[in-house]
Amino acid sequence: MKSNLLLISVISVIISFVGGFFLANALNRNELNSLAAENERLENSRNSSQTNDSQDTLTNDEIRRKIAQADEIPDNFGFQKNLGLALYRYAAMKQDAELLAEVIRLLSRANELDKKDYDVIVALGNSYFDIGFYKKNNQDFQKAREFYQAALDAKPDDADVRTDLGLTYFLTEPPQMDLAIEEFQKSLQTNPLHEKTLQVLTQAHLSQNKIQEAEIYLEKLKAVNQNNKFLPELSAQLAKSKNESQTQ
Secondary structure (H helix, E strand, O other): OOOOOHHHHHHHHHOOOOOHHHHHHHHOOHHHHHHHHHHHOOOHHHHHHHOOOOHOOOOOHHHHHHHHHHHHHOOOOHHHHHHHHHHHHHHHHHHHHHHOOOOOOOHHHHHHHOOHHHHHHHHHHHHHHHHHHOOOOOHHHHHHHHHHHHHHHOOOOHHHHHHHHHHHHHOOOOOOHHHHHHHHHHHHOOOOOHHHHHHHHHHHHHOOOHHHHHHHHHHHHHHHOOOOOOOHHHHHHHHHHHHHHHHH
């Protein structure tokens, strides 16, 4: 069980690791308005950004100055939102729970100014999710759940958010596996080829020793992406579970 949860934890962290190098540069250039577009375009650039780690770090002073600017204009929705989103991605990359708390403060301010902004709602869910993961705190997972549900009320077909909602149940201690699997299944109803969902659903069934179900979703995952980096680990776990069941 512990090895299973370790894999899903690694999966969750990887979800957050995008665009760090470009965020640092964008913050330094004061081009916060372009961050969302840049990060979407560069979502798959994680490996190259890691090789530039020395260029990827903002100083405390740089971050504090930006946050101070936001505090000086609390009614400026665009500034609160853009800085909050930028710092979220940077804090997630650095696994900085303290900075994530500041991110939540900025994004909460933006959320008060515009309750319907979808990006802000999802980012608040992600911020609480990450803190819950780093601190192993069920209360933060619950807060993440509330924002994810609010996002899904607006866009019920968002498979990414639906899967993250399921992960809040998976990573809660003790795991609420039935609720997690229910959300993962809803995600697949929206997008049967959603790679992340197939990945975590395979893991969820393995954690419950449901070998046949795990094998079904593992095969679907292979069909979607035979180069998925977790396939070897998942395949090894499945083989081990099969061997153990045959020797009992």
